[in-house]
Amino acid sequence: MVKVAAVTGNEAVANAFRQIDPDVCAAYPITPQTDMMQRFSSFVSDGEVGTEMILVESEHSALSACIGASAAGGRVVTATCGPGLALMWEMLFIASGMRLPIVMPVVNRSLSAPLNIHCDHSDAMGARDSGWIQLWSENAQEAYDNTIQAFRIAEHLDIRLPVMVCLDGFIISHSIGRIEYLEDEEVKQFVGEYKPLNPLLDIEHPTSYGPLILPDFYMEYRRAHAEVMSKVPEVVLNVTKEFEKLSGRKYGFFENYRLNDAEIGLVILNSAAGTSKDVIDEFRERGIKAGLLKPRLYRPFPYKEIGNALKHLKAVCVLDRADAFGGSYGPLFIDILSSLYFHTKKPILINKIYGLGGRDYLPEHAELVMNELVEIAKSGKVKSVIEYIGVRE
């Protein structure tokens, strides 16, 4: 039975955790993630879950404790955002290098300085090459659904890698939206029993975790990690199909919104995709063939599929909610550019940097960008490949 509720993104994810009932959760409070872990802590205090909660003294220790707990042999979660994720940086690679299936919502927040607690994607973009799988979520429903699916992907015996589930700070974490919850029992069955793999707590079969590996073998381990990453897309699709059967909600590598016959298009992550889709509908009503691609599986990045989905367009704008200082373009743009490079027929690409530190992304912004795309599609001329929008110059 479908249970509809009006909840914040944080509450939705906390409820996913409640339904999954992980063995250990180690977390440190940081805005705007706080409310997610507070809610989950209430579930712990009220005995609604059997989770051992470790209230650590930093995000560094949060992920360190998760690494120990996961290696010990059970289901482990944490959550963080922005500077907290930055403090975890060293441990991110250790968690993925040890192939530990930790699930971590990242409530996207900007990085200091200047200090700012609001949304942008600098945090997760900085961690995109850390060997973790990244799923991105437009709204509370997607954050909830991605969190549930994350366990199946992370714990798959061919994968065993940690997963970040990204959702926009405040915009999604703190805004109330409509969500359809699955039944507790359905979620438990979907996620299944945790299967420990070489657990530390198996005293009869002692395992050493975290050895020193020098130039003679280090590269083979990295190569193996790359190989595992290449298996992730298929697992993601299979889990997605099963999830669709359960929930009726269809997911893939990305959302293709009115893209098939489109001439101009936007590529945009997370909550701003929602705003953009409304504007795309308005352009469609005016007879302009506009569409949108919203990546969901961002690491590993499905280059082939994304390239194929965009190659027939005339002009595409990639909107980045993070800058790559000193690089030519935003991080998402560079990935989109790479996905199209090998196609002979491909759209003209432009890049806009928007919404840093929680700056509003409004329908007007999408409209301006799309008007520019209409012009580019017509004239073939680009004024500037990269530009900040919604900023005082």
Next chain:
Amino acid sequence: MAEPIRLKELAKKEDLLTSGHRMCSGCGAPIIVKMVFLVSEYPIVACSSTGCLEVSTCISDYSAWKIPWIHSAFENAAATIAGVESMYQSLKRKGKIDREIKFVTFCGDGGTYDIGFQSLSGAMERGHDMLYICYDNGAYMNTGIQRSSATPFGADTTTRPAGSVIPGKTEQRKNLTKIMAAHDIPYVAQASPSHYQDLMKKVKKALEIKGPKFLNVLSACNRGWRSSTDDAILLSRLGVETCYWPLYEVENGVTRLNYIPKEKKPLPEFLKPQGRFKHLFQPKNEWAMKRFQELVDKEWEDLLRISVTDQK
């Protein structure tokens, strides 16, 4: 302690840290690890921070650890083992595991006094059932003998070498044992492998106590101390006999001196065989030697004042 520790019996037990590891000849750390394993009556899951012991015992496909062991990084052994222990508590509560297991870390002073201090303090405050053992050799030996906050006053290190102007380390070492005792955890102690009965009794006692325990062990390093490879135990003993490294424990707030030397030896007897203190014997550094002795005397007198003792 009720039962004496019989070496004859312990000698029959299997070494859980195998020979063939790559620690330097004459290093104190593996001696300490073996003593801990020998005296434990429980299965142990161990954790090490990055350091000599870690890099030398688990290289590539070879592990010297015959027990479950984890290393994750330099600054987080306490948090890592806390995670392991929490998973154990969780699975035990759910009836998925039933045996009694003990959780022990083996970390150097750099990973304990300095970069791992926050993680250690946090784990102790949260009350995990674990024994944190620091093998304190008084510098970052693994990276090449750099100064740590455990480095003794006056010592020559590669980042604070004894030069013509600066006579080595000019600061007092951090008194970590005292700081850990101030966490009001059930058990804190200092030990030395020269006094192996005392060390093993402390480990045995600690493993019987629920909650967080901290044991600081003096660990000779001939590379960093610039001493002979066969002097590890001799130097450890001199550390105790000069009261540079007092053997004591703090149990439920009560400090107990476990060993009072019949005759407190002058500090230079401990320093003389060590090249890292060679410069302190030069006339121009007489003041530094005097200062070092004063620091040792003060800690010893403070301990005598607050302690109950095992011996009269």
